[in-house]
Amino acid sequence: MAVLTQARVQHSTAFRLRKLRGQVLFWFVLSLFIIFACFPVYWMFLTTFKQVNDLYNLQNNPLLFQLAPTLDQVQYLFERTNFSTWVLNTGEVGLAVVVITVVICVPAAYVLARSQFPGSGSLGMGIFLTYLVPPTLLFLPLSQLVVGFGLVNDKWSLALVYPTFTIPFCTWLLMGFFKNVPREITEAARVDGCSRLGAMFRIVLPLSVPGILTICIFAFTLAMQEYVYALTFVSSSDQKMITLGVVTDLIRGDVFFWGSLMAGALIVSIPVAIVYNLFMDTFVRGITGGALK
Amino acid sequence: MAEVARTRSVGFRATGGWIGHFLDSEKVFGYVLVAPAVAYIVLLVGYPFAIALWFTVSNATVAHPIANFTGLTNLVAVLDDGIFRRALINTFIFTLTSQALQMVLGTILAFLLLRKFRGRRIARALIMIPFTIPIAIGAMAWTWMLNPTYSVINWVLVHAGLLTQGPNWLGEEYPAMFSIILVNVWRNLPFTAIVLTAGISAVPQEIIEAASLDGASWLVRWRKVMVPIIARVHLHRHDRCLAHDERQPRGCDARHRLVCVPDGRRRGIARPGRHDVALPLPGHARGRHRHPS
Numbered sequence: 001m002a003v004l005t006q007a008r009v010q011h012s013t014a015f016r017l018r019k020l021r022g023q024v025l026f027w028f029v030l031s032l033f034i035i036f037a038c039f040p041v042y043w044m045f046l047t048t049f050k051q052v053n054d055l056y057n058l059q060n061n062p063l064l065f066q067l068a069p070t071l072d073q074v075q076y077l078f079e080r081t082n083f084s085t086w087v088l089n090t091g092e093v094g095l096a097v098v099v100i101t102v103v104i105c106v107p108a109a110y111v112l113a114r115s116q117f118p119g120s121g122s123l124g125m126g127i128f129l130t131y132l133v134p135p136t137l138l139f140l141p142l143s144q145l146v147v148g149f150g151l152v153n154d155k156w157s158l159a160l161v162y163p164t165f166t167i168p169f170c171t172w173l174l175m176g177f178f179k180n181v182p183r184e185i186t187e188a189a190r191v192d193g194c195s196r197l198g199a200m201f202r203i204v205l206p207l208s209v210p211g212i213l214t215i216c217i218f219a220f221t222l223a224m225q226e227y228v229y230a231l232t233f234v235s236s237s238d239q240k241m242i243t244l245g246v247v248t249d250l251i252r253g254d255v256f257f258w259g260s261l262m263a264g265a266l267i268v269s270i271p272v273a274i275v276y277n278l279f280m281d282t283f284v285r286g287i288t289g290g291a292l293k
Numbered sequence: 294m295a296e297v298a299r300t301r302s303v304g305f306r307a308t309g310g311w312i313g314h315f316l317d318s319e320k321v322f323g324y325v326l327v328a329p330a331v332a333y334i335v336l337l338v339g340y341p342f343a344i345a346l347w348f349t350v351s352n353a354t355v356a357h358p359i360a361n362f363t364g365l366t367n368l369v370a371v372l373d374d375g376i377f378r379r380a381l382i383n384t385f386i387f388t389l390t391s392q393a394l395q396m397v398l399g400t401i402l403a404f405l406l407l408r409k410f411r412g413r414r415i416a417r418a419l420i421m422i423p424f425t426i427p428i429a430i431g432a433m434a435w436t437w438m439l440n441p442t443y444s445v446i447n448w449v450l451v452h453a454g455l456l457t458q459g460p461n462w463l464g465e466e467y468p469a470m471f472s473i474i475l476v477n478v479w480r481n482l483p484f485t486a487i488v489l490t491a492g493i494s495a496v497p498q499e500i501i502e503a504a505s506l507d508g509a510s511w512l513v514r515w516r517k518v519m520v521p522i523i524a525r526v527h528l529h530r531h532d533r534c535l536a537h538d539e540r541q542p543r544g545c546d547a548r549h550r551l552v553c554v555p556d557g558r559r560r561g562i563a564r565p566g567r568h569d570v571a572l573p574l575p576g577h578a579r580g581r582h583r584h585p586s
Contacts (some may be wrong), residue, residue: 030405033398034419036479040434041422043445047437055443062445108330117323127330130338140348141341164337167330196322225427243427258437265430273425277418284491 041269047262048073055259073259074267077250082237083264086245089155093241094220096159101166101219106212108167109174110200114186124175131168135228138164146233155239158230162223169222170215173286177211178204180285214282221272242268386470391477398478399485406490424483435476439463492523 046062047055049069060066077083111117112124142161151157185207186199194202205212223241230244237249246264250257316322347353349367353360371377406417423431438445439462447459460468496519504518 026405026408026410029401030416033402033405034416037420037423037483040431040438040479041426043438044434058443062443062448104329104333107326111323111326115319115323117320120323120327123327123331127334130334133338133342137345138338138341141344142337144344145337145341161337163333167333171330195317196319197316221425225429227427227429243429247429247433256437261433262437265426265434268430269422269426272427273418273422276425277421280417280421280487284487 041266044262044266044269047258048266050259052259073257073263076257077260077263077267081249081260082240082245083242085238086240086242089240090224090242093155093159093162094223096156097162097166097223098216098219100159100163101170102212102216104163104167105170105174105215106205107200109171110178110204112171113175113178114183114204115196127168128172129168131165131172135165135226139228139232142229143232151233153233153235153239155234155241157233158223158226158241161229161233162226165226166219166222170219173218173283174208174211174215176286177208177214181207210282211286214279214286217275217279218283221276224268224272383470387474387477391474391481394474394478395482395485398482399489402482402486403489403493406486407493420486421483423479424481426480428480431480432476435472435479436463439472489523493519496522 046065049071050065051067051070051072054060054065054067057066108127112120112127142164146152146157146160149157149160151160181204186203189199189203190196225243226241227243227247230241231248234240234244237245240249242264246261246268250261250264316325348360350362350364351360352363352366402420406413406420410416426434437443441461441464444459444462446462447456450456450459462468462472500518500522501514504514509518
């Protein structure tokens with residue numbers, strides 16, 4: 001009897017030890033991933049707020065502040081560059097892209113997800129495939145189109161071309177949301193005398209508000225992040241969007257204004273990071289949209 | 294019947310009169326709603342794409358866009374160019390290595406994030422950060438971290454005693470390739486992991502339980518049960534566009550069963566009624582784990 005109890009105690013200790021080891025390993029590996037993901041952001045933060053003497057002193061430990069933090073770099077960004085104009089441009093162009101995207105995507109995604117008509121399958125596939133055409137292939141011919149529209153070196157040229165990638169992406173995402181609204185609901189509405197259009201506006205769209213909100217966010221952030229088209233179609237500083245402005249205007253010849261560059265980078269990144277994380281769950285539901293139901 | 298007909302006709306009037314009526318044909322409704330998206334894509338992706346193809350077989354230059362057909366001359370010239378061939382090989386090395394790393398690390402990360410632990414949401418938000426930062430901005434941060442003189446990575450490596458002198462990351466052949474692969478993995482790993490997380494959590498728990506009761510080891514469960522289902526989640530976007538098979542009964546088609554447990558053993562499983570989960574799976578996954586009965 002005594003032997004039995006002892007054996008059980010030993011087993012339980014070994015079990016607990018194994019569990020503890022698992023926990024330690026888990027947190028160790030997870031922290032490695034988190035450090036890998038976040039270190040560049042920490043580095044941006046340090047560079048932004050360090051004094052120039054501290055930043056470029058090779059004797060100092062670069063991972064810590066050796067001198068008191070300063071706002072000089074941020075001040076330089078706002079006072080000596082067009083940073084506030086870039087922010088404004090980003091807002092205007094981003095909003096235009098969102099409006100165009102939503103107006104075009106919502107009806108297209110709706111019928112592609114919920115109606116059957118000749119060619120609907122291949123149309124849906126075709127729209128999805130256009131997302132795979134890289135901007136590096138299209139920017140040369142598109143620049144001719146931009147000239148044709150009289151939008152050379154104008155931020156609104158970007159509002160025209162950005163929907164080329166937001167429309168396929170958002171249509172594909174929205175289709176997932178629309179598929180998740182049960183067919184029976186619209187069928188019931190139809191039997192009760194609602195037209196197809198009525199069923200869409202009165203039944204399905206109100207139920208899909210989170211999905212539509214998600215594509216607004218993604219259209220905006222995709223437009224904000226874009227680089228190739230922005231670099232090609234816009235050259236004067238007052239027409240630039242925020243990403244392009246930060247990356248191009250803070251490098252003069254060989255001189256990199258690292259402090260202000262990272263300040264701009266940090267200011268761009270933080271709001272996007274927060275918004276993305278808020279909408280991540282809805283986004284994931286969109287991509288996997290009813291995959292296994 | 295007459296009652297239904299009357300309500301329907303009243304419904305038409307109530308929801309937009311002749312427009313609603315006109316759009317009530319599924320075909321017309323579909324084509325009208327998808328038309329703006331198709332028009333936008335044809336004009337701003339299709340047309341430029343065609344022009345880009347024309348450029349490859351013509352002698353157009355920026356100064357002389359009106360050009361003659363030159364056949365395959367451009368392609369031959371490009372393939373004769375040693376730099377282009379080198380770039381092509383580099384692209385393959387870069388893409389394959391980066392994707393392989395992302396899949397391996399992404400799977401590990403996905404399993405870590407699926408565990409229930411305190412602070413899971415915060416951990417996930419931190420892991421997501423690289424994906425939310427605009428690509429150009431993230432690239433600038435890494436350029437600064439890999440700077441030949443002020444590289445913080447070299448500082449850490451040297452002070453950890455791993456190297457006596459760090460490489461010039463972006464200025465030497467192999468370190469440069471390593472660096473861009475590293476940055477690409479940094480950027481895309483969160484997205485890969487999140488999509489894999491969604492895929493893994495979509496695998497019904499019953500199937501895993503059934504497989505382990507049948508004696509499938511961890512590796513077999515992963516390779517033969519989870520991977521096919523996750524692959525299906527990833528491919529779902531295609532079949533969402535291609536196949537409108539939602540209404541076809543999937544019910545009890547034996548073909549779709551993944552795990553067929555003999556009746557006698559069903560009693561041991563938590564929810565006996567539910568593990569006949571019908572899943573259309575890629576061919577090789579079907580019915581592999583039949584219990585020898």
